[in-house]
Amino acid sequence: MNGKIYLIPSEMGEQNPNQLFPDFNKQIIMETNYYIVENARTIRRFIKKVCPEKNISEAILFEIDKHSPASEIETMMKPLFEGHNIGIISEAGMPCIADPGNLVVARAHEKGIRVIPLIGPNSIIMALISSGFNGQSFAFHGYIPIKDERKKMILQMESTAARTGQTQIFMETPYRNQQLFADLISYLRPTTKLCIATDITLKTEEIKTKTISEWKKCIPNLQKRPSIFLIY
Amino acid sequence: MNGKIYLIPSEMGEQNPNQLFPDFNKQIIMETNYYIVENARTIRRFIKKVCPEKNISEAILFEIDKHSPASEIETMMKPLFEGHNIGIISEAGMPCIADPGNLVVARAHEKGIRVIPLIGPNSIIMALISSGFNGQSFAFHGYIPIKDERKKMILQMESTAARTGQTQIFMETPYRNQQLFADLISYLRPTTKLCIATDITLKTEEIKTKTISEWKKCIPNLQKRPSIFLIY
Numbered sequence: 001m002n003g004k005i006y007l008i009p010s011e012m013g014e015q016n017p018n019q020l021f022p023d024f025n026k027q028i029i030m031e032t033n034y035y036i037v038e039n040a041r042t043i044r045r046f047i048k049k050v051c052p053e054k055n056i057s058e059a060i061l062f063e064i065d066k067h068s069p070a071s072e073i074e075t076m077m078k079p080l081f082e083g084h085n086i087g088i089i090s091e092a093g094m095p096c097i098a099d100p101g102n103l104v105v106a107r108a109h110e111k112g113i114r115v116i117p118l119i120g121p122n123s124i125i126m127a128l129i130s131s132g133f134n135g136q137s138f139a140f141h142g143y144i145p146i147k148d149e150r151k152k153m154i155l156q157m158e159s160t161a162a163r164t165g166q167t168q169i170f171m172e173t174p175y176r177n178q179q180l181f182a183d184l185i186s187y188l189r190p191t192t193k194l195c196i197a198t199d200i201t202l203k204t205e206e207i208k209t210k211t212i213s214e215w216k217k218c219i220p221n222l223q224k225r226p227s228i229f230l231i232y
Numbered sequence: 233m234n235g236k237i238y239l240i241p242s243e244m245g246e247q248n249p250n251q252l253f254p255d256f257n258k259q260i261i262m263e264t265n266y267y268i269v270e271n272a273r274t275i276r277r278f279i280k281k282v283c284p285e286k287n288i289s290e291a292i293l294f295e296i297d298k299h300s301p302a303s304e305i306e307t308m309m310k311p312l313f314e315g316h317n318i319g320i321i322s323e324a325g326m327p328c329i330a331d332p333g334n335l336v337v338a339r340a341h342e343k344g345i346r347v348i349p350l351i352g353p354n355s356i357i358m359a360l361i362s363s364g365f366n367g368q369s370f371a372f373h374g375y376i377p378i379k380d381e382r383k384k385m386i387l388q389m390e391s392t393a394a395r396t397g398q399t400q401i402f403m404e405t406p407y408r409n410q411q412l413f414a415d416l417i418s419y420l421r422p423t424t425k426l427c428i429a430t431d432i433t434l435k436t437e438e439i440k441t442k443t444i445s446e447w448k449k450c451i452p453n454l455q456k457r458p459s460i461f462l463i464y
Contacts, residue, residue: 005393019256019390020351021244022249068295094357097367106364109427109441116437125326126349129239132338135329136375139398142368166371193343205348209341 003080003087006032007101010046012092012226013202017050020201025118026050034079034086037063042185043089066100073107080113085100092226094122098142109190109218124169127197127228130207131167133210138167144180154187161232162192168231173178177222179216180229188212188231195230198222235312237320237340238264239333241352242278244324244458245434249282252433258282266311266318267293270331275321298332305335312345320437326354330374356401359429359460362439363399366464370399376412376461381437386419386463393424393464402462409454412461415448420444427462430454443461 006028011020029051037043040061048056062076069115080086088101094117095101108115124140139160145153157168172180184194197207198220208220211231238260243252261283269275272293280288294308312318320333326349327333340347348428356372377385389400404412416426422445429439430452441462442454 013333016256017254019264022251022253023255024251025250042350066363094361096361096364099356101258102361102364102367105362107439109364115362115364115439117432117439119351119433121351121357122354122357125329126351127332129326129328130340130347130349132328132334132347135334135456137371139371140369200349201351207347207349209338 003085004114005086006170007095008089009094010039012088021120032085033059036076036088036172042230056093064100121201123200126200131195131230133167133215141170144170157231166226174224175228177227193232198225198227235297235317236346237318239349240319240321242321243325253352264317264319265291266316268308268320270323285368313327353433355432355460358432362425363462365399373402376402389463406456411457425464430457430459
């Protein structure tokens with residue numbers, strides 16, 4: 001019988017695992033010895049933290065990146081066909097969103113391998129439910145463009161939200177957050193609502209929804225702090 | 233000092249809490265005595281299950297629905313201004329997505345009340361990461377229209393996914409899933425990929441991605457089983 005793929009969430013910054021994951025995740029990590037990850041070093045440290053009693057030297061970690069060729073992915077997946085389970089762990093939060101784990105999952109479906117998602121923190125959904133915005137219709141756009149396309153996209157999201165009621169969600173590399181905030185308050189209308197969800201799951205977590213005219217009166221400090229931005 | 237709002241996820245069917253929630257959620261439920269919920273009876277049962285040692289008779293549950301007037305929501309939120317924390321719990325999974333909890337959260341932001349999301353199962357994100365589809369750009373459309381608008385919307389989602397690479401996510405009332413499946417395989421192109429994620433977190437969980445031409449050869453049984461549909 002073929003093994004299964006477990007999609008295992010990780011922490012988003014330094015955190016107590018009891019605050020982030022069900023006990024079940026630890027049990028799966030205890031039993032799983034093959035992993036597909038982006039950075040073996042950080043994931044070894046994560047596994048040790050969640051399962052201090054696990055013999056980490058038995059675990060085999062394959063590193064993947066978005067340019068990994070199909071042949072390499074085939075090799076990583078071999079243990080599945082020898083009956084071993086494989087865990088996919090991302091550098092932060094749920095796997096297969098901002099990492100190349102979905103290449104493995106896509107191949108798994110073609111091969112009839114079962115894929116089982118575990119439960120853990122996801123900043124997109126946590127920001128959405130905390131925003132007060134529409135949860136029945138929303139779009140996540142990933143990283144916002146840096147230059148020429150940026151203004152057009154911000155105005156497009158604003159008009160889509162106003163026209164259809166679809167919450168618009170996006171992000172930026174943390175060290176450019178402050179510039180993004182400046183662009184948002186300069187491009188968006190005063191009555192448009194903006195939610196900024198910063199440092200989700202951390203002690204410094206801050207989630208605030210205000211109109212653009214309110215934000216102009218209280219500039220937040222977002223520099224180098226992972227944030228999700230939502231427009232409605 | 234004002235109280236805080238905790239957004240507390242619930243189970244999606246009968247489940248062992250250790251499989252679904254971090255220990256921290258139990259601690260918050262132990263300490264919280266005011267709740268805003270859709271159905272007091274089911275949530276009382278849920279609280280008892282997660283925290284058998286809690287004195288449930290001390291808990292005060294306010295029922296909310298999407299037609300609750302602003303004045304009623306104000307009343308429910310009064311304990312916050314007396315320094316008490318309030319938990320918002322939905323009937324299934326994360327609150328404030330398919331329930332009116334977001335009305336309370338929107339008001340909380342206006343009043344400067346802190347909103348803290350806890351971690352738990354969310355079928356949209358769990359289906360997305362398990363589909364193998366694009367996790368950097370996706371849209372959730374909620375319930376798909378029943379009649380005239382349905383075909384148009386299905387074809388629109390297919391063309392958006394093909395044109396922009398945005399994963400399209402939607403759902404249907406479980407007892408109409410089988411009809412939706414029939415419509416999807418009749419309207420979509422043979423090469424379009426469809427993922428169906430059924431009974432997420434339950435023992436009967438099944439998540440499969442196939443092309444429409446493959447789905448035509450193996451009709452799934454989705455009747456009355458909660459499912460998330462994804463097109464790519």
